[in-house]
Amino acid sequence: MTFVQLIDCRTSRFDEMDRLMDTWVEQTRGKRTATHAVVGKDRSDASHFVEIVEFPSYEEAMRNSNLPETDKIFQELVALCDELPTFTDLDVVRDDQLYAGTARRFFEAIGAPGELPPLDGLVAEEYHDHDPANEQDTVGMDAMRREIGMWRGGFDFAFSLDDQIEQGDRVCNRWTWSGTHKGDFMGIPATGKRVSMTGTTVFRCREDGKIAEAWWQYDRLGLMEQLGALDALEQ
Template sequence: MTFVQLIDCRTSRFDEMDRLMDTWVEQTRGKRTATHAVVGKDRSDASHFIEIVEFPSYEEAMRNSNLPETDKIFRELVALCDEMPTFTDLDVVRDEKLYAATARRMFETIGTRGELPPLDGLIAQDYHDHDPANEQDTMGMDAMRREVSMWRAGFDFAFEVEDQIAQDDRVCNRWTWRGTHKGDFMGLAATGRQVTMTGTTVFRFDGDGRIAEAWWQYDRLGLMAQLGALDALEG
């Protein structure tokens, strides 16, 4: 069973404590079995900090606590606190990955009007995009931003997520895309037409909760027909 420990402390020397935690991570590299750690600062009290550390099990957490390096760092950490820190031990009885919500936020973000917002909190730096309409896969965040910008230059658009199925590190999304053709797209000058397209995207998430890989399937031929690109062929 996954185990989580909450460390609640007050300190006016957080920078020193932060460096101390870096030292702990370095000294226990290869020995420490924590799988995730988050440090949060109280918005209403700048001296109040809580660290949340996750382990695969209580037994693994105890092994971590018994490391000589952990004992030394703990004594130094207490010395940096304004008062004795408190520890809360929790067995995780329900663990919901919020990947589906992140997937929805991804669709909302790339459809935002105006300047494209940062994607750092949504996709990984080494993001890998599979789109059958492209000759080569899109690799990396910068390349993905260029791909999204190409669509945004051609259309004002928004996604409506119709269905989502989440399992392990993947979320399958069935969506409807609606846009207005406002600029050049695939060599077609703006027509002002209202267009609609349906599709499915599967996102794979990394350990940090960001999208690491995506597979897209959508009715691009139908979109081009709505834009009039197939009229000459039909004639």
């Protein structure tokens, strides 16, 4: 179970504390078990700071605390505080990665059978798509729907998400695409073949959660080979 520790402190020497934390990061490189750390300053009290540190588990947090470097830095950190810091230990019981959820729903929607569902709740009107297979970027909701329509006209397909990593306003998605070639695609008549390919898409999301931009990388050459489009070139 993911574990989070909240460190609440007051200090008028934050710049020194910030440099001290940089020292701890350098000294514990390769040994520390913390996976994510955020420091926030109270907008109503400039001397009040809260640090949120995430660990894979409580046990890993304790292992991190027992590092000799951590103990040394902690003593120096306390000396920089105006009063003793307080610690709150939390087991994470809910962790919603909202942009990652939007990405999952997008992949599900574009592969859904029947008519392409409305995407207004998922995609921004000014959506900007970067696909190295296209000479020009796809810009705007209507253009994006036409691009998706080309794929849906050629295949019955679905995405399987293998990995998602969310950081800031970006979501990186590693996926496997599988489909049946049912109609014309890039001038290739329907073959009825079952095909698949792997790829990665990075989405940039707006503050309202909608996808505003995307960068695609996928094995299009491998797909064309499965469809037999490269046979003529090899003869």
